[in-house]
Amino acid sequence: MATKEQSEAAHGAGAGESAPLEARYNPAEIEAKWQARWEAQPDLYAAEPASSKKSKYYVLEMLPYPSGQLHMGHVRNYSIGDALARYMWMQGHNVLHPMGWDAFGLPAENAALKNNTPPRQWTLQNIAAMKRQMNRLGLSYDWRNEVTTCLPDYYRWNQWFFLRMYERGLAYRKKSKVNWCPQCATVLANEQVVNGCCWRHEEQIVEQRDLEQWFLRITQYAQELLDDLSKLEGWPEKVRTMQRNWIGRSEGAEVEFELEDAASAPEDEEKARRGGTAILPAREDAKASGKKIPVFTTRVDTIFGATSLQLAPEHPLVKEMAAEDARLSDEVAALLEQQRKARETGDVGAIEKHGVFTGHYAINPFNSERLPVWVGNYILLDYGTGAIMSVPAHDERDFEFAKKYGLEMRIVILPRNHGEIAANGDREKLLPYTAEDSLLINSGDFNSLGNVEAQHKMAAYAEEHGFGKATVTFRLKDWGVSRQRYWGTPIPMLYCAKDGIVPVPDSELPVLLPDQIEITQQGGSPLGKVPDFVNATCPKCGGKALRETDTMDTFVDSSWYFYRYTDAKNDKAPFATDTVAYWFPIDQYIGGVEHAILHLIYSRFWTKVMRDLGLVKNDEPVERLFTQGMVIRNGAKMSKSKGNVVSPDEMVERFGADATRMYALFAAPPDRDLDWQEDGVAGVSRFLGRVWRFAKKYEDRGKKGGSGRGSAAELSVESQGLLRKLHQTIRKITEDFGGRWHFNTCIAAIMELVNALMAAEPAISAGKVPDAVLGEILRTLTLLLAPFAPYLAFELWEQIGETGDLLRAPWPQFDEALAREEQIEIPVQINGKLRAVVTVEAGADEEVVKTAALAEEKIGALLAGKEIARIIVVPRKLINIVVK
């Protein structure tokens, strides 16, 4: 994945390994020394209080699940965040850079089952191990505000929030169809079902079960979650698009059809009614049954083309009809079974469509025509209203169904040039015709309206006449948060025989998770088998009550953890509102794109709820979001089953933390996938060795030089060349931290600078580069390395005699004049004759040189009216324009 330039730079860095033994770069020694020093300063990375005069910068990497081992994806994620945090410190900001643990979840229970270790113990051990790894990597976390979500000082606030939501009707309980993973032995949120399978068990088909569940009413915020996406300009467009699609707003109309009273049907219609394939005309004496069938449609403009209604097999009316019709009952059962199977394989959209006529008709409120009512296996009860109007001429799916069963089709919209089409008799060839830029026909008073206008007028008409209205529906569903698991936040609710559902009073929080229980993972909530937990007292009547035994989805934990970082020790409130107001929104959040929907939509929802509770002032939690690419190896995602996992510990042991981190930033732009190559890490390590040796060799001269090198114009060509390269490098890195984040090319630029220094060694030895210039170069190089290779940078800082705190040393300023490229003069010929001379930057590419030559006044005049055959550019030497 490295660019050509980078690999050359890295190779260059590897050359010349003949340094004497005593001058060997030894990362193990350097890093151990600094790690010990840093650990002796617990406040080293501490953020200043909200009263600080500095501008704040909150940089955050997504918190890990404590599996016990960091993987390379973590290392990459944290190396990006750490470089940014260090850069922001050096830019003089008050930086908050915290870390914590998403510590509830299933693996702890699996491990408990396997190793007979209690989940809490297993989790805390893993946290300790991963914290050691993070410290070994030299990551700049402010551990004073560590958050561990499985500890009661954190999860009590999950419970507290849950109670606040319950009071406001945002948390509620209902029986519903849920996604059930037999392997997880628990319910999954819709967001956790991927292609019909469990997000953790890719091969496990998710089953549907009916269960009483707790839900959070995220749909109440659907519109705002959608609208505010437009404010998130610092988010990747792909993430915003994914959220927009997930929320899935569609505008349309709800229209009520009414079932015809079958008994009122006249005898002369008997035959026509039987097949249910045709519309029956309006009749004065057709009686309505009073049974309404609301239908949601995004295309009410085509309602005159409806030729049947299609109901979900589980629609309540279908149940009524089937109760009186054994044949129908059997057929509906078969349709339902087909639907269930399709749901389990996850793709109801691709189901082979089957349907059955119910024998009943419903009245189209727009024209009083009577439409046959069918049951379709492709209609879902929980989508829209569980009933659709079928318009075969203008909908792909309806068209397919109508063809199969011979249902009537009626054209009601046509392209604006339909006159010509009608003349050719080719209308049918257009079907299904679904375009939205069309005109209405066969639609009564609405004829010849454009269809968008018709949608508004027809919805208004329905509302006026009391049988419908314009509506908006969302794909987003309420968030089911109940899990039949042990290792999660207990839901703070009680069930009393007398009082029903009773919330646990705030004064009794936290509802503690019992410490040690037997985990079997066989059916039901594990907490249900712990009598001490289950049996409680009703706070209302003082009688017996049973505790809720489900725990919360772990996505609750990660929905607001980053607020807690600002005030993690608070035992009176989840956090102090003032402190949060200072730090929020998060300036930069960094994590994997796999969290684009779940975590990032839940945490936006949570923020809006907290705002409405008066706890925060911001509408959105995150100002800028960055999603880094994956770390792969040999072309595949690292995984144990593929045997291509590289352990960070091994890399750090062999090459040092600096080289490992720096390689993670160097090998690819941070938003792309990174193919891990050990040779590459070794190359970066050799490069750091060169830097170290160079500094060692010249540190005394650098120290002697002081700071007064005088103006650049008085310096030698060699000095000017080195200073130019130095200031170009500062400019490049400063600009990249400002937004592009091409840390790979930043590091390549540092490598090129070092290569230039090595190439200039003869001149340096010959005294052509004064000590003051050497000192400036060594000092600046150290500052430039600090965000990427902090151990080496701290070591060099000390070596060159600096005593101040490197972490907060000011970031170097580039001198625009110095950074400017050397200017060279290039002769311009026309047909081989010298005509002018242009001045360009020495590094200018061919196009720039051509443009400069053609723009030259004299050349322009000579070329007037002539045709240029070709332009020959000899780099840095000559340009020849050949004219006819």
Ligand SMILES: [Zn+2]
């Ligand atoms: Zn599962």
Ligand SMILES: [Zn+2]
């Ligand atoms: Zn009670």
